Amino acid sequence: MKDSELISDDVQTENKHHDDLMAEHQKVAEYLENIINDYGAKADITVERQKNQLIFNIETDKSGLIIGKHGKIINSLQVLAQIMVHQYDKRRQSVILNIGDYRNRRANVLEQIAERTAKEVLKTKHSVVLDPLPSYERKQIHAYLSKVEHIATHSEGRDPNRYLVVEYKP
Secondary structure, X not given: OOHHHHHXXXXXXXXXHHXXXXXXXXXXXXXXXXXXXXXXXXXXXXXXXXXXXXXXXXXXXXXHHHHOHHHHHHHHHXXXXXXXXXHHOOOOOEEEEEEOOHHHHHHHHHHHHHHXXXXXXXXXXXXXXXXXXXXXXXXXXXXXXXXXXXEEEEEEOOOOOOEEEEEEOO
């Protein structure tokens, strides 16, 4: 067998794996659409991959209903989608559900919370305990505050009441 034939077989295997994953991603999207339909809303979901993120973009005319109070519904749907994706795709990746620009707006709010908290901790040199947050939101704040000198963070508690502690580090 020639090297070119081996490479061709590898490419075919990779393409089949990619097609299989795309079919599985579409199953997750259909599952989410069914749940959203059960909530009384119609939704169209597209899937895109960005580096190590799998993003399910939801188009619906009832975004407030699907997001829920304080994002509880969309966060719960995201956990379900994450579990389903990891059943067939073992790569380390995060699954994100987004409606409109909700996740971007939320990321801005989390950044503001992190900035305010860092200023308070640096000023008072006392720890600050944040309200409970979903894990991916805690990770965003951890990441932001990891760049701030004299600040350390860690999570405490048990889900769904796990919270972030921001401390002064001399």
